Amino acid sequence: MKPTLTEAIPASVPDRRRSGRFKNLHLYALSVMVLLGLWAAIAPFFPDFILPGPVAVGRASWKIIRSGEFFIDMYYTIARVVGGFLGSLLVGIIIGVGMGINRQIETFWKMEILIGLTIPGLMWAVISVLWFGLTDFAAIFSIIIVTSPMITLNIWEGTKALDTKLVQMARTLNTPRRIIVREIVIPQLIPYLLSGTRLGLSLAWKVVVISEMVGLDTGIGHQISHWFGLFSMTNVMAWTLSFTLIMLLLEFGVIYPIERRITRWRPETKEAFVTAQA
Amino acid sequence: MATIHIRDLSHTFGTQNGQGLTVLKNVNLTVKDRQFACLLGPSGCGKSTLLNMIARLLSPSAGSIEFEGQDPESVNIGYIFQEPRLLNWRTVADNIEFALRVKRVPRQNRPAIVERYLKMVGLDNFKHAYPLTLSGGMQSRVGIARAFAIHPDVLLMDEPFSNLDELTARQLRRDLLDLWEKERLTVLFITHNALEAVYMGDVVHVMSNRPAEIFTSREIPLPRPRDYRNPEIFRIQQEIVDQLLNRVGDLE
Numbered sequence: 093m094k095p096t097l098t099e100a101i102p103a104s105v106p107d108r109r110r111s112g113r114f115k116n117l118h119l120y121a122l123s124v125m126v127l128l129g130l131w132a133a134i135a136p137f138f139p140d141f142i143l144p145g146p147v148a149v150g151r152a153s154w155k156i157i158r159s160g161e162f163f164i165d166m167y168y169t170i171a172r173v174v175g176g177f178l179g180s181l182l183v184g185i186i187i188g189v190g191m192g193i194n195r196q197i198e199t200f201w202k203m204e205i206l207i208g209l210t211i212p213g214l215m216w217a218v219i220s221v222l223w224f225g226l227t228d229f230a231a232i233f234s235i236i237i238v239t240s241p242m243i244t245l246n247i248w249e250g251t252k253a254l255d256t257k258l259v260q261m262a263r264t265l266n267t268p269r270r271i272i273v274r275e276i277v278i279p280q281l282i283p284y285l286l287s288g289t290r291l292g293l294s295l296a297w298k299v300v301v302i303s304e305m306v307g308l309d310t311g312i313g314h315q316i317s318h319w320f321g322l323f324s325m326t327n328v329m330a331w332t333l334s335f336t337l338i339m340l341l342l343e344f345g346v347i348y349p350i351e352r353r354i355t356r357w358r359p360e361t362k363e364a365f366v367t368a369q370a
Numbered sequence: 371m372a373t374i375h376i377r378d379l380s381h382t383f384g385t386q387n388g389q390g391l392t393v394l395k396n397v398n399l400t401v402k403d404r405q406f407a408c409l410l411g412p413s414g415c416g417k418s419t420l421l422n423m424i425a426r427l428l429s430p431s432a433g434s435i436e437f438e439g440q441d442p443e444s445v446n447i448g449y450i451f452q453e454p455r456l457l458n459w460r461t462v463a464d465n466i467e468f469a470l471r472v473k474r475v476p477r478q479n480r481p482a483i484v485e486r487y488l489k490m491v492g493l494d495n496f497k498h499a500y501p502l503t504l505s506g507g508m509q510s511r512v513g514i515a516r517a518f519a520i521h522p523d524v525l526l527m528d529e530p531f532s533n534l535d536e537l538t539a540r541q542l543r544r545d546l547l548d549l550w551e552k553e554r555l556t557v558l559f560i561t562h563n564a565l566e567a568v569y570m571g572d573v574v575h576v577m578s579n580r581p582a583e584i585f586t587s588r589e590i591p592l593p594r595p596r597d598y599r600n601p602e603i604f605r606i607q608q609e610i611v612d613q614l615l616n617r618v619g620d621l622e
Binding site for chain 1: 425426427447448449451453455457458459460468469472473500501502503520526
């Protein structure tokens, strides 16, 4: 076959595999600068116990980071999030896939998801401390309860959207079931899993800090609550700021590159991390 | 080698009210080895159901499908669908490689085969492109390359060009026939377009409405390559359409 006149085949397609790191880096930088600038401009009008300036907070952050204190508590917080998140991933995949393939399972869990998404995370943080005491499991439990509806919802959508015509195509080739699952089903679920992960993680961070504030004696939330009790706004903000920095690093350094890699086949990759944080 | 015998084939789908919907009734059809057979019929008459039974995606309610001298389980089937049905998250080359891998072609032989068939469909510059960045016609070409690459005993096609504009469709028909003449596969090609059937086929089998049966078959003795401007093609096409209209009219 020759390339045709009627189709106007272009000589080649731009190789998308390497294109685009962070576009508009200067705008991201500007955005951060503006925020810091506003903060620095307003802070002098308030006493330190209400609003300390960015320099003071930065210095306090540096101190807790350098002393290593920060990483000990960060470790506890992250470990709880990872544990809770793996649990809710398991729950979400089982229920979500079930809902996608069976009408009765779907109807049964639809209501539960709606209820789960409506109840405030704070309530679960308090309840699980009451139920399980001042334990790691209390934090993990509340993360599972709060994030699994979000993950289930995404997996459910993904399962319903599976293209069965591709499965049929594979069956005409006599493709073994395990290859169909690995090459056709899972790749179609991954974008949904990813957006569930992103939304679920952002909920998990909030819940874990609340749990730690309410009842645990380790973790970022505990430190915030500790310094709050001592009326040290500078330290409250230093812990919050350091925590936020780590979260941003995780977003830009881990999740965003993974997402770009996995979804590079789409003609237009959205700047997804902006939409998902909303 | 790959002659297909279809005998007294019927298919009934189960329906909600328990009555069942009979889409095919006593279909008898022989597709000879290396023949390009077209199956023409109105939309919804059960052509795709027949194809899906040959591809073993569906089991017949009655009757049999035999491949001369071959175990039906081991028959290698190529299927080109109405949509390209590509794995959009894999590159063009990987899509073809996927089919070869499923067919257990040794790893070291695959790149050359992929290369060869992409060249044959004019897409050798697009190996690393992802399907969604290609035009509809180009995606169809990938589907065609994938089906030919596995050297099927039988190639089934289900209205592969009906979603394309006529100009692209004409080019692809021409190119598909070129490929077929090189490889000489046994082909069963489904269409609702009588002109397409006469242009492509060695023989055109015409199906009636549901429950469908083949009520007439017509050899097309015209030499290849054929030309749409050949008045003979148009005349035969007109006769077939008239026969079909008569038949469908009978049922109403």
